[in-house]
Amino acid sequence: MIAVDNVLISDDIAKEQFVCDLSKCKGGCCEEGDAGAPLEEAELDLMVELYPKIVSYLTPEAIKEIEKKGKYVYHKEFGWVTPTLGNDNEICVYGTRDEQGIIKCAFEQAYYDGKIGWKKPISCHFFPIIQKSGRDGDYDRMNYEPREVLCKPACSFGKKLKVPVYQFLKEPIIRKYGEAFYEALEKVAKDNFPPKT
Template sequence: MALLFFMAKKSKYLEVGEILVSPEVITEYFACDLEACRGACCVEGVEGAPVAEEEKELLLETLPRVIDTIPPANVDYMTTHGVLYSPAPGAWATMIVDGGRCVFTCNEEGECCRCAFEKCFTEGSQSLFYKPISCHLYPVRTRRTDAGRTILYYDVWSPLCDAAVARGQREGIRIYRFVRSALVRAYGAEWYSRLEEVADHYLSSHE
């Protein structure tokens, strides 16, 4: 398979179908270490998690099924302020409380933070929604080119995710492997297979 490059703003992107992929997604290592970070990405930051327009309806439909998992204070906040907000025209994000905590965050044993949707989905409840794809993809983020093409890039969050980088390096897990299920969910198994081919070619020619 031919390996193609796309020049944009002095950076090289790998072209996988219609998606542009930053080489760091392939070369860098990452694997969440919840024992170290305790799910800090759910409670840190200044904005809520981006929610795609096509996710809104399913998220709202599923919310009543997971509401008992969410702390009462967060439920009260949602009742008063809403579930989602719009940080920019045409964009949506999860509401946050206490300056950074996602309103859907719940605490598990040992005070590890977790998404209530993910908890209910993985524990076999009737949840229909896993969690926002933006969360599922992390540390991969997306943005659009002026021409409307999607770029996937590595969002470096240091020191918050330093333990995840160290674990990825220790266990030999590259970013695109770590987020495989999210990439398949977002773009399909066939696209991910093409990404693997591109990754193998790129790594063999650069290492």
């Protein structure tokens, strides 16, 4: 276990290698799971505020589901999450498939198109790191939890490119914890877990 500031980080985040391979997984993390994407309390108002700017990226089915369920829903096990089409383990309402069958996030598309300044929920940006706050809010935990089948191509691709998990997820780590935190994590990782050859 690595400790940086008040965050406990699984060694696997430094030791393992991972690079998403969308051509293989098709963005299946937006669809496979027990509920929609977990949302932080501070993200709830953002979902409402930004909705008018991303609605044009959504499918008619998704718009109908959002009108019925709301921009976010409460799940008894996971707290606030994005709604999904139909049951809990179906595609996130904010996801749409492109011509290649790859699921794209409406928020992320609008971000890249310069329409909004928020990329997507931090839980989505972090995946396959699962980040949780401690019960008393005094520390956070970061665990590496790739999906066994879905993420197999990403694990292979990461090994091929020799990219550790924390390097692949540098942007969301900095987004959540800042540059100094990332630099400290990188130093600990390089000192204790030299790159695999």
